[in-house]
Amino acid sequence: MEVGAAPPPFWAGGPAPGQTYIPRALGHTDIAPRGTGTGPAALPAGLTLSPMVTGTSVLGLKFSGGVMLAADTVGSFGSLARFRGISRLLKVNDSTVLGASGDLADFQHLRQLLEQMVIDEELLGDGHSYSPRALHSWLTRVLYNRRSKINPLWNTVLIAGVYGGESFLGYVDMLGVAYEAPSLATGFGAYLAQPLLRAELERDRDRLPTREEARELLERCLKVLYYRDARSFNRYEVATVTEKGVELEGPLTLEANWDIAHVV
Amino acid sequence: EWTAEPVSTGTTIMAVEFDGGVVIGADSRTTTGAYIANRVTDKLTPVHDRIFCCRSGSAADTQAVADAVAYQLAFHSVELEEPPRVRTAARLFQQSCYRYREELSAGIIVAGWDPRRGGQVYVVPMGGLLLRQPFAVGGSGSSYIYGFLDATFQPGMSRSQCQEFVARGLALAMVRDGSSGGVIRLAAITEEGVERTVLAGSDLP
Numbered sequence: 001m002e003v004g005a006a007p008p009p010f011w012a013g014g015p016a017p018g019q020t021y022i023p024r025a026l027g028h029t030d031i032a033p034r035g036t037g038t039g040p041a042a043l044p045a046g047l048t049l050s051p052m053v054t055g056t057s058v059l060g061l062k063f064s065g066g067v068m069l070a071a072d073t074v075g076s077f078g079s080l081a082r083f084r085g086i087s088r089l090l091k092v093n094d095s096t097v098l099g100a101s102g103d104l105a106d107f108q109h110l111r112q113l114l115e116q117m118v119i120d121e122e123l124l125g126d127g128h129s130y131s132p133r134a135l136h137s138w139l140t141r142v143l144y145n146r147r148s149k150i151n152p153l154w155n156t157v158l159i160a161g162v163y164g165g166e167s168f169l170g171y172v173d174m175l176g177v178a179y180e181a182p183s184l185a186t187g188f189g190a191y192l193a194q195p196l197l198r199a200e201l202e203r204d205r206d207r208l209p210t211r212e213e214a215r216e217l218l219e220r221c222l223k224v225l226y227y228r229d230a231r232s233f234n235r236y237e238v239a240t241v242t243e244k245g246v247e248l249e250g251p252l253t254l255e256a257n258w259d260i261a262h263v264v
Numbered sequence: 265e266w267t268a269e270p271v272s273t274g275t276t277i278m279a280v281e282f283d284g285g286v287v288i289g290a291d292s293r294t295t296t297g298a299y300i301a302n303r304v305t306d307k308l309t310p311v312h313d314r315i316f317c318c319r320s321g322s323a324a325d326t327q328a329v330a331d332a333v334a335y336q337l338a339f340h341s342v343e344l345e346e347p348p349r350v351r352t353a354a355r356l357f358q359q360s361c362y363r364y365r366e367e368l369s370a371g372i373i374v375a376g377w378d379p380r381r382g383g384q385v386y387v388v389p390m391g392g393l394l395l396r397q398p399f400a401v402g403g404s405g406s407s408y409i410y411g412f413l414d415a416t417f418q419p420g421m422s423r424s425q426c427q428e429f430v431a432r433g434l435a436l437a438m439v440r441d442g443s444s445g446g447v448i449r450l451a452a453i454t455e456e457g458v459e460r461t462v463l464a465g466s467d468l469p
Binding site: 047048052053082105 | 390
């Protein structure tokens with residue numbers, strides 16, 4: 001050991017204050033920094049400790065007749081808007097769509113899992129398909145278990161669907177936190193868009209917005225996010241689920257209003 | 265101190281699709297810290313007859329993954345009894361890069377020609393995402409040329425236009441990025457084969 005090197009940890013192989021504790025069961029007590037790749041290769045496959053290419057907010061809103069999700073189409077590499085044509089909304093089956101924010105490589109992995117699940121289900125040919133609520137429950141279990149093994153899928157997911165005449169909108173994040181609500185948003189949207197969505201819903205508690213009102217509200221929220229979220233983009237997609245099925249629209253472009261620039 | 269730094273292909277790499285094939289290009293500098301370990305590196309690595317990968321990130325990591333993928337592809341194409349698809353090669357890269365994402369430092373562009381879909385460019389950035397794009401750029405030097413590429417790229421360019429586009433982009437990046445430099449290695453991959461060129465010194469745009 002060189003002179004002046006830090007003393008060895010207080011106890012070997014245990015938690016250190018302020019550091020992420022990776023249990024010995026995973027084979028490493030301190031993760032080797034990226035790029036050096038030394039030591040026994042005992043990290044679990046697909047371990048995500050830091051998101052790389054990420055997606056920003058996803059918005060969800062129930063309306064009378066169904067549910068709607070909206071998300072922009074950019075994958076950010078840190079602050080760089082690197083991939084500008086990525087779809088973050090996934091049609092799972094005719095009654096459900098899923099929108100993801102967070103690490104997009106993990107989302108692609110999730111997409112593959114889901115697509116295979118849906119194919120297996122169709123092969124059974126019993127006329128049943130996954131309900132949005134079932135998918136939400138499954139996803140909660142998967143994400144929570146991954147989190148408990150300190151190997152998360154670094155995503156926050158909104159699941160929207162219509163099944164048996166009832167509409168469903170649910171949220172699951174990388175920790176396995178899950179809940180349902182008539183309006184939801186992930187990421188920045190939770191701070192900027194959710195209040196707008198809730199204000200609209202609470203304005204008239206007797207009824208849900210119509211499809212056109214919901215669409216217009218989501219676009220307004222996306223515009224606000226484009227103004228105020230530095231990782232957003234002005235191209236977006238919208239997925240609408242009704243009794244009739246899933247419609248995926250996009251990529252569409254937002255018109256931004258910069259008139260105030262002349263007033264200031 | 266440079267002996268403690270990992271060997272990395274701090275790089276600029278580019279690939280563009282055209283009708284009938286792809287043009288790929290890279291600089292030729294490999295660095296350990298600030299020392300240039302190899303000034304004539306070849307970062308365009310064949311993984312099959314008509315499929316190449318452009319490597320950026322850790323030199324060791326990318327060489328190891330590329331060797332593994334080349335082996336898998338060779339096996340696969342013997343079983344298939346036809347040239348493998350570029351998408352298959354890209355998917356193989358993605359599987360390794362996603363599985364070992366916390367241990368690897370690898371940003372890879374897979375580009376080539378196959379009989380089914382013609383020229384294709386796929387990008388597998390750090391993290392293990394797989395995406396097809398009409399053109400792709402990667403490596404540390406890429407940051408400096410996003411503006412140039414966005415302004416200059418036109419869909420539907422011809423082969424020679426693509427070569428000029430790649431050469432100009434790489435030259436601009438190499439000037440500004442300390443981790444990129446040396447010569448420009450270009451390759452055009454089509455049904456007929458792979459044509460490699462080197463642009464050095466005064467040939468640089």
